[in-house]
Amino acid sequence: DTGVSQNPRHKITKRGQNVTFRCDPISEHNRLYWYRQTLGQGPEFLTYFQNEAQLEKSRLLSDRFSAERPKGSFSTLEIQRTEQGDSAMYLCASSPTKRTGGAVHNEQFFGPGTRLTVL
Amino acid sequence: GQQLNQSPQSMFIQEGEDVSMNCTSSSIFNTWLWYKQDPGEGPVLLIALYKAGELTSNGRLTAQFGITRKDSFLNISASIPSDVGIYFCAGQSPTSGTYKYIFGTGTRLKVLA
Numbered sequence: 001d002t003g004v005s006q007n008p009r010h011k012i013t014k015r016g017q018n019v020t021f022r023c024d025p026i027s028e029h030n031r032l033y034w035y036r037q038t039l040g041q042g043p044e045f046l047t048y049f050q051n052e053a054q055l056e057k058s059r060l061l062s063d064r065f066s067a068e069r070p071k072g073s074f075s076t077l078e079i080q081r082t083e084q085g086d087s088a089m090y091l092c093a094s095s096p097t098k099r100t101g102g103a104v105h106n107e108q109f110f111g112p113g114t115r116l117t118v119l
Numbered sequence: 120g121q122q123l124n125q126s127p128q129s130m131f132i133q134e135g136e137d138v139s140m141n142c143t144s145s146s147i148f149n150t151w152l153w154y155k156q157d158p159g160e161g162p163v164l165l166i167a168l169y170k171a172g173e174l175t176s177n178g179r180l181t182a183q184f185g186i187t188r189k190d191s192f193l194n195i196s197a198s199i200p201s202d203v204g205i206y207f208c209a210g211q212s213p214t215s216g217t218y219k220y221i222f223g224t225g226t227r228l229k230v231l232a
């Protein structure tokens with residue numbers, strides 16, 4: 001088990017270009033999350049998948065953003081027509097479904113992130 | 120987006136000193152997580168708390184789930200230089216059907232050798 005991996009680690013693009021990031025969760029983790037983190041802030045929730053189903057999207061996720069998780073394994077996050085305001089660290093996290101005494105324990109494990117810079 | 124209040128925002132301490140930080144919310148949570156993040160890396164999970172009043176340790180780290188369910192505390196004993204970094208709390212609402220977390224604004228810790 002190598003943990004959550006993300007590719008690329010860094011991406012520099014020009015405004016208006018499309019970019020795609022990939023996240024490989026910890027194997028057997030059925031829940032996958034995307035967060036965005038800007039400088040000096042904590043991560044902010046973007047979207048959530050349970051297996052292949054995208055169950056929640058934040059208002060932060062504009063129409064230019066799309067995420068997929070085909071077959072419930074890896075996930076991709078695409079940003080179309082990038083803007084300078086999209087510059088941030090994009091973090092992926094995964095968690096298992098773990099019940100202890102009837103309560104759901106949801107520990108989220110993060111990948112190293114993809115740092116996006118839009119020029 | 121919504122972020123939790125963490126205090127202090129930053130702190131400089133001498134190696135060997137104990138550190139205390141806290142996280143507060145205006146609403147109740149049913150889970151608190153504490154993370155440490157190094158520059159350019161993703162957050163690393165330190166401690167998870169699931170019950171009000173719960174006190175959990177991980178080596179030199181001890182965290183508590185506040186009894187009001189609106190706050191949590193993290194203590195680091197006998198700090199060492201590698202403790203430097205940003206510490207984030209994260210809370211999960213009992214009404215969140217997707218188990219997403221709301222993160223704090225972070226406490227930046229610097230340890231002076």
